[in-house]
Amino acid sequence: MPTESTTGPAPRRRGHSPKRKAVLDAATAEFLAHGFAGTSMDRIAEAARVSKRTVYDHFPGKDALFQAIADEILARISDMPEHVYAPERPLEAQLLAIGHTFAETITDAEFMDLSRVVIARFIQRPSMAENTLKAHRRLRRDMIALLAAGKKDGRLSLRSPEMAAAQLCGLIKELAFWPQLTAGQEPLSTRARRAAVRSAVGLFLDHYGVRDA
Amino acid sequence: MPTESTTGPAPRRRGHSPKRKAVLDAATAEFLAHGFAGTSMDRIAEAARVSKRTVYDHFPGKDALFQAIADEILARISDMPEHVYAPERPLEAQLLAIGHTFAETITDAEFMDLSRVVIARFIQRPSMAENTLKAHRRLRRDMIALLAAGKKDGRLSLRSPEMAAAQLCGLIKELAFWPQLTAGQEPLSTRARRAAVRSAVGLFLDHYGVRDA
DNA sequence: GCTCGACTACACTGCACAGTGTAGTATGGC
DNA sequence: GCCATACTACACTGTGCAGTGTAGTCGAGC
Numbered sequence: 001m002p003t004e005s006t007t008g009p010a011p012r013r014r015g016h017s018p019k020r021k022a023v024l025d026a027a028t029a030e031f032l033a034h035g036f037a038g039t040s041m042d043r044i045a046e047a048a049r050v051s052k053r054t055v056y057d058h059f060p061g062k063d064a065l066f067q068a069i070a071d072e073i074l075a076r077i078s079d080m081p082e083h084v085y086a087p088e089r090p091l092e093a094q095l096l097a098i099g100h101t102f103a104e105t106i107t108d109a110e111f112m113d114l115s116r117v118v119i120a121r122f123i124q125r126p127s128m129a130e131n132t133l134k135a136h137r138r139l140r141r142d143m144i145a146l147l148a149a150g151k152k153d154g155r156l157s158l159r160s161p162e163m164a165a166a167q168l169c170g171l172i173k174e175l176a177f178w179p180q181l182t183a184g185q186e187p188l189s190t191r192a193r194r195a196a197v198r199s200a201v202g203l204f205l206d207h208y209g210v211r212d213a
Numbered sequence: 214m215p216t217e218s219t220t221g222p223a224p225r226r227r228g229h230s231p232k233r234k235a236v237l238d239a240a241t242a243e244f245l246a247h248g249f250a251g252t253s254m255d256r257i258a259e260a261a262r263v264s265k266r267t268v269y270d271h272f273p274g275k276d277a278l279f280q281a282i283a284d285e286i287l288a289r290i291s292d293m294p295e296h297v298y299a300p301e302r303p304l305e306a307q308l309l310a311i312g313h314t315f316a317e318t319i320t321d322a323e324f325m326d327l328s329r330v331v332i333a334r335f336i337q338r339p340s341m342a343e344n345t346l347k348a349h350r351r352l353r354r355d356m357i358a359l360l361a362a363g364k365k366d367g368r369l370s371l372r373s374p375e376m377a378a379a380q381l382c383g384l385i386k387e388l389a390f391w392p393q394l395t396a397g398q399e400p401l402s403t404r405a406r407r408a409a410v411r412s413a414v415g416l417f418l419d420h421y422g423v424r425d426a
Numbered sequence: 427g428c429t430c431g432a433c434t435a436c437a438c439t440g441c442a443c444a445g446t447g448t449a450g451t452a453t454g455g456c
Numbered sequence: 457g458c459c460a461t462a463c464t465a466c467a468c469t470g471t472g473c474a475g476t477g478t479a480g481t482c483g484a485g486c
Contacts, residue, residue: 019432035336037250040474054432056474056475116337119333119336120333120337123329124251124333167384171383171384174379174386182339184339184340196376199376202420206420232463253444265464265466266466
């Protein structure tokens with residue numbers, strides 16, 4: 001064991017070189033296209049036109065590389081407006097707004113690819129999958145808060161804001177997300193996506209909305 | 214190449230012995246618990262208290278073994294009543310009936326485990342995932358037909374039966390299926406499941422139902 | 427001109443796993 | 457007794473892949 005070789009088992013590079021970006025880009029493409037298990041470090045190195053050693057010089061291992069990519073994509077996608085209940089605005093408009101944001105987020109091509117990969121990777125350890133794809137958790141929280149506020153304000157007649165939020169999301173996801181993810185269906189056009197949200201909000205308000213308000 | 218050894222490259226056993234069942238049982242448990250990639254043929258053999266050779270004597274390979282198991286579980290689960298539109302019965306009751314069947318099917322523990330594994334395995338090739346889990350496709354067809362009939366009968370006011378069916382399913386799945394599958398949530402109690410279906414049908418009819426009928 | 431950090435090329439270890447080949451054992455029917 | 461069937465034990469091939477070790481190249485700054 002020649003342990004005195006250089007500096008021991010620490011990462012050998014730290015700077016943010018152009019090669020690092022090449023690796024990240026190549027790895028993103030490979031992971032999103034072929035999944036975690038279906039992508040080898042050799043392929044990534046080859047695609048990045050970089051030696052395998054360089055990959056390991058910038059990232060400690062496959063998992064770390066994948067995590068870095070997932071984090072980066074999620075950060076890019078999670079850059080969305082907050083949705084806070086506004087008593088003076090019509091409820092329908094507010095529900096449409098958050099619904100559209102939700103639908104846009106989950107139909108984003110990169111989010112879908114990432115979902116595919118993360119779900120394939122972590123579905124055996126479900127907690128991690130939900131944890132990693134927290135982008136839409138944040139929106140779900142906003143939605144629950146909005147529904148709770150609308151209820152308190154007497155404009156919605158519902159028991160559980162959590163359940164109602166799930167229903168609203170389910171209405172949208174079953175049209176705009178799951179068919180594309182698990183059945184290879186083409187992504188919804190903007191037009192169709194917006195129609196799906198309008199329909200979902202229509203169903204929602206016909207049931208939970210209070211007549212006069 | 215000693216090709217004259219026994220009989221060439223054909224499967225060596227054909228009978229339905231008790232060992233075959235042991236292999237199937239063990240493989241079912243292993244696959245459902247650890248997924249396709251997470252299960253090795255050695256583990257299956259060990260769990261079945263059988264030599265590895267015996268596994269290969271009954272099944273040509275890992276894929277075939279998995280397919281046999283998936284088919285068997287799906288056959289068991291797909292054994293469900295047909296739901297055909299009955300003009301004389303109240304629509305609500307009919308929607309509740311098919312909704313409850315749907316919810317029962319997808320909340321079945323074995324169906325969920327199988328879904329997990331199949332989704333993890335085939336989500337990169339989405340067509341296969343939908344194809345394998347056809348159990349709920351059959352119900353979806355029934356549901357679409359039922360909605361189309363209800364529309365023709367003037368009891369439902371909707372454009373697309375396909376879209377409406379998706380919405381009804383989405384309302385149920387987002388409460389009773391996906392949280393359990395991807396977030397490790399406890400399965401819904403029978404009581405909660407039935408409440409979810411009633412709520413979904415309520416939302417559905419408040420929007421799509423025709424007032425008088 | 428030398429050094430140092432980033433990088434390459436490539437050989438190599440170690441592992442897990444699918445699938446095979448084969449010699450040998452136990453059992454029941456003839 | 458004999459033979460076939462079902463099965464075991466186990467060694468073995470081949471492959472794909474994560475991760476490492478190392479000698480050497482190249483360019484920038486001193």
